[in-house]
Amino acid sequence: MNQQALPLFEIFIRSKRGLDHRHVGSLHAEDCEQALEYARDVYLRRSEGVSIWVVCSSDITASQESDVASFYDPMDDKPYRHATHYKLPKEVDNM
Amino acid sequence: MTENTAQTDLQLDNFEEKVANDQRIEPKDWMPDAFRKTVLRQMSQHAHSEVIGMQPEGNWITRAPTLYRKVVLLAKIQDEGGHGLYLYSAAETLGCSREEMVQALHDGKAKYASIFNYPSLTWADIGMIGWLVDGAAIVNQVSLQRTSYGPYSRAMIRICKEESFHQRQGYEATMVLARGSAEQKAMAQDALNRWWWPSLMMFGPHDSDSAHSGQSMKWKLKRESNDVLRQRFVDQTVPQAEFIGLKIPDKNLKWNEERGQYDFGTINWDEFMQVVSGNGPCNRQRLQHHIQAQQDGQWVRDAMHAYELKRQTREVA
Numbered sequence: 532m533n534q535q536a537l538p539l540f541e542i543f544i545r546s547k548r549g550l551d552h553r554h555v556g557s558l559h560a561e562d563c564e565q566a567l568e569y570a571r572d573v574y575l576r577r578s579e580g581v582s583i584w585v586v587c588s589s590d591i592t593a594s595q596e597s598d599v600a601s602f603y604d605p606m607d608d609k610p611y612r613h614a615t616h617y618k619l620p621k622e623v624d625n626m
Numbered sequence: 627m628t629e630n631t632a633q634t635d636l637q638l639d640n641f642e643e644k645v646a647n648d649q650r651i652e653p654k655d656w657m658p659d660a661f662r663k664t665v666l667r668q669m670s671q672h673a674h675s676e677v678i679g680m681q682p683e684g685n686w687i688t689r690a691p692t693l694y695r696k697v698v699l700l701a702k703i704q705d706e707g708g709h710g711l712y713l714y715s716a717a718e719t720l721g722c723s724r725e726e727m728v729q730a731l732h733d734g735k736a737k738y739a740s741i742f743n744y745p746s747l748t749w750a751d752i753g754m755i756g757w758l759v760d761g762a763a764i765v766n767q768v769s770l771q772r773t774s775y776g777p778y779s780r781a782m783i784r785i786c787k788e789e790s791f792h793q794r795q796g797y798e799a800t801m802v803l804a805r806g807s808a809e810q811k812a813m814a815q816d817a818l819n820r821w822w823w824p825s826l827m828m829f830g831p832h833d834s835d836s837a838h839s840g841q842s843m844k845w846k847l848k849r850e851s852n853d854v855l856r857q858r859f860v861d862q863t864v865p866q867a868e869f870i871g872l873k874i875p876d877k878n879l880k881w882n883e884e885r886g887q888y889d890f891g892t893i894n895w896d897e898f899m900q901v902v903s904g905n906g907p908c909n910r911q912r913l914q915h916h917i918q919a920q921q922d923g924q925w926v927r928d929a930m931h932a933y934e935l936k937r938q939t940r941e942v943a
Contacts, residue, residue: 549650549776582652611698617794623866626794
């Protein structure tokens, strides 16, 4: 018997046409095709979606919040990127 | 009837039913070729507009009047570059590569919004671009959030969210000028005089003369007509101009009590056609600059690719 763990797949579901696929969880499977079938069984038993993406977890490169402060730092000191930063008189504020 | 055409009829019914029920069409769905072509043309035009639109604003980065205005302008231009990326990616879902789209732009086969063929002559123009050009773009883009092609609609939602600061910073910058010295106010008025009519042209020809409008409305790629959107822009912008004491350069502009909307003068469509067909003040310059930037950046892409190859060889070894 093959004792090697099956590869892990990340599952994304599009709940409705027009919406983005969203991550819903992960599962083990032999390959993409099988992962797709498992995902249908696990995540779509109650019409939760119209489309599934499966991605091998090892193909995902992820950043870590703690990785590099400079990756995220600059966001906080640039309030001018937000519409609310610009104070307009109330007569024209519905812009 | 052959089996093939029966199949296509069924697919077409299915497609039309989705559109009729306000469902979005997604990349892997069957769609008529003409739909694919139209949405691709529209997304490519829109993407190119975001990117070319960085040029008239980029012209003022080094000459922004204060450090504050400079960082705001940089942040805004950075957004526009990102918006180009969202739209190119949306277009790529239909199997057209970025390289093909850029090549079509360089060959003059793909268009971009003709407003960016006007020069940004003074600092006040930067305010006008935010207030009027982005303002007009937002009116159009808010409507396009409900466009029938899924990836395009999602790109529009993201873009609208980010774009809201663009118009406000433009209006605020204009307000400062309009309330400043006589010279500053005159500069703002001069910029308004030059940007008003091209902004109205951004919505495209009148509904009765618009080549692609009818079919696009039927497919719900366009949700509202050129004239409806243009009117909305005029109605929202005129009070904003009045509030800061600037005068819209249109002697026929008048509130129409009966319609509850502004009447406005005739747009110079000859000028529009001239600019669209390549004879605006900056058409050649804009395209040349884009080609130059593409060429100047080639060594960076080459270097990154060479590094990647080297890295892969090391991994194998």
